[in-house]
Amino acid sequence: MVRSRYAAINRNCRSGAWNVTPPPSRLLGAVLAGGRSVRFGSDKSAALLQGRSLLDHACTALAAQCDDIVVCAGENRTPDTAARVLSDQPEPGLGPLGGLCAALLHARSNGFDAVLSVPVDAHPVPDNLADLLAGDGAAVAASHWLFGLWPSDLAQPLAAHLRSGKRSVLSFVEACGARQVDLPGAPPLNVNTPPALAALEQGSAxxxxxxxHALRELDFATQAVREIARIVPVEAPVAIEFNGIGYAVMMATPTDLDDFVAGFALSEGLAKPDEIEAVNLHQTGGGWVARANLPARSLPRLLERARTRVSESSCGICGIDSIAAALAPLDPVKGKPLPLAPAAIQKALAVLRDHQRIGTATGAAHAAAFCSPDGDVVLLREDVGRHNALDKLVGALGRQDIDRCAGFALLSARCSQELVEKTVRAGIPVLITISAPSSLAIARAREGRLTLLTLARDDTVLIVTDPHRMFG
Structure with missing residues (x-):
C-alpha cells in the first residue's frame, strides 16, 4: 500500500484554528460520486469506459493506493459497488464537500490518518496520486481540487465550514491552506457530457x-465559451543512438518507433533495411531512447553527421543528443498581453491570406504574422518552413524594435512544441495557430504561461491555455 508522510503542522482558517499532527500510516480512499449528472443526462458513475463503469475505474485506482475505500454518493443513491457507501455530512445536499466531510468523519472514527479523494467523473486517476500529493498538511491537484489528500483531523473544521454556508471546494482549499500541486502529464478530463466520454473512449483506444484534453471553444458570433474534449496527438522527444553514438533527438509521436528508427537510418543513407539490427526502446525523462546497431561501414558517416547535425535544421531539436536538453525548463513570458476581443481574432484571420504573397503565388509557404490587438497585420514573414517563418518574424520584430506584448502572433501552421517555445522565448504573450496543437505544445504553453489559441476558423477558436483569463 502507498503511505503518505506528513510533518506536524499548524493551520488556521477563517472559521477557527486547528492543529494537524498525524504521521499517518493508514489511508482511506474516497470516491466523490454524489453529483446530479445534469449535463450528462444520466448517472455518470454508471457510464461505461472501456467496458467498465467510471465508478469501477475510480475504485480500482484507489484500491492500489489505499487501505480501504468508501463511495460518497449523496442521498437516495445505490451505486453498484462493494465499497461502503456514505451519505453527505453534516447534512444532505452539500455537494462534493458534503461527501468529503462524510469520508473525513468516517476516517477519523475508524483509525485512518488521511483521506485520498477523487471525483468519479474525472479520468484518468494518476496511479501515484498519493505520492504526488504527499507533504505537509492537505494538498490538492491544481485546478482539480477534488483530487486531494486530506488529514482526517480536518473533519470537524470542514463540518463547521459547511455549517457556515460555504459550499465551494475552492473556499475550503483556501481556508485550510491546502497546497496546490501540478500533476504531471495531461490533466484528468472531466467527463461532464457524453461527447467527453466518447472522446475519452476513442483516446484510450x-x-x-x-x-x-479539456479545452474551451470560443464562438465568435455569440462570444459564448463552451467546454469541449479534444484528442491531440502526442509529441515527444525520441533520442536516436546508432552504435552507441547519440545521433539526433527528433520530435515524434511515440508509436511504431521501430519503423521510425529503421526508416530514419535508411533515409539518412546509413544502412539498408536488412542491415539494421533490432531496435531497443525505453521510455525515460519525458521521452524515448531508441538504440540500434548499424554495419561497421556506417561508423565514419555516423561520427561526421553527429558533429554537423545541429546546424541542419531550424526546428531547434535535431542534433540535441539529450532528452533533458530538449525539454529544458522554459522561462515564462514576462509581459502581460493587451486585451484581445474575439472580433480582432476574426479580423486577423480574414486578412491573413491577403498578406501572403509567396503563399498565394505558390500554395507552398507558411506565414507568421504579428497582429495588433485590433486585428491588423503589423508584420508578416513567409517561408517553406513554419519554424523559419516564425524566426523571420521574431527577427523583424527585434530589428524594428516593436513591442512584442502589444499584439499577438498568428501562424498558418500546426501548433507544435517548437513553435510554442520560440514564441515564449521571443516574449510574445499570445499565439494563435490555424491548426490543432500537439500534447507537448500544450504542456510547454502551460509552462511558459503563454495564451494559446488553436484551430482558428471563421467562426470559432479553441482556447487551449488562458493564464491571464482573457476569455472568462
Whole structure:
C-alpha cells in the first residue's frame, strides 16, 4: 500500500484554528460520486469506459493506493459497488464537500490518518496520486481540487465550514491552506457530457499516440465559451543512438518507433533495411531512447553527421543528443498581453491570406504574422518552413524594435512544441495557430504561461491555455 508522510503542522482558517499532527500510516480512499449528472443526462458513475463503469475505474485506482475505500454518493443513491457507501455530512445536499466531510468523519472514527479523494467523473486517476500529493498538511491537484489528500483531523473544521454556508471546494482549499500541486502529464478530463466520454473512449483506444484534453471553444458570433474534449496527438522527444553514438533527438509521436528508427537510418543513407539490427526502446525523462546497431561501414558517416547535425535544421531539436536538453525548463513570458476581443481574432484571420504573397503565388509557404490587438497585420514573414517563418518574424520584430506584448502572433501552421517555445522565448504573450496543437505544445504553453489559441476558423477558436483569463 502507498503511505503518505506528513510533518506536524499548524493551520488556521477563517472559521477557527486547528492543529494537524498525524504521521499517518493508514489511508482511506474516497470516491466523490454524489453529483446530479445534469449535463450528462444520466448517472455518470454508471457510464461505461472501456467496458467498465467510471465508478469501477475510480475504485480500482484507489484500491492500489489505499487501505480501504468508501463511495460518497449523496442521498437516495445505490451505486453498484462493494465499497461502503456514505451519505453527505453534516447534512444532505452539500455537494462534493458534503461527501468529503462524510469520508473525513468516517476516517477519523475508524483509525485512518488521511483521506485520498477523487471525483468519479474525472479520468484518468494518476496511479501515484498519493505520492504526488504527499507533504505537509492537505494538498490538492491544481485546478482539480477534488483530487486531494486530506488529514482526517480536518473533519470537524470542514463540518463547521459547511455549517457556515460555504459550499465551494475552492473556499475550503483556501481556508485550510491546502497546497496546490501540478500533476504531471495531461490533466484528468472531466467527463461532464457524453461527447467527453466518447472522446475519452476513442483516446484510450489509440493508446500512447494521443492525449485527451479539456479545452474551451470560443464562438465568435455569440462570444459564448463552451467546454469541449479534444484528442491531440502526442509529441515527444525520441533520442536516436546508432552504435552507441547519440545521433539526433527528433520530435515524434511515440508509436511504431521501430519503423521510425529503421526508416530514419535508411533515409539518412546509413544502412539498408536488412542491415539494421533490432531496435531497443525505453521510455525515460519525458521521452524515448531508441538504440540500434548499424554495419561497421556506417561508423565514419555516423561520427561526421553527429558533429554537423545541429546546424541542419531550424526546428531547434535535431542534433540535441539529450532528452533533458530538449525539454529544458522554459522561462515564462514576462509581459502581460493587451486585451484581445474575439472580433480582432476574426479580423486577423480574414486578412491573413491577403498578406501572403509567396503563399498565394505558390500554395507552398507558411506565414507568421504579428497582429495588433485590433486585428491588423503589423508584420508578416513567409517561408517553406513554419519554424523559419516564425524566426523571420521574431527577427523583424527585434530589428524594428516593436513591442512584442502589444499584439499577438498568428501562424498558418500546426501548433507544435517548437513553435510554442520560440514564441515564449521571443516574449510574445499570445499565439494563435490555424491548426490543432500537439500534447507537448500544450504542456510547454502551460509552462511558459503563454495564451494559446488553436484551430482558428471563421467562426470559432479553441482556447487551449488562458493564464491571464482573457476569455472568462
Amino acid at each position: 489509440l493508446g500512447k499516440a494521443v492525449e485527451v
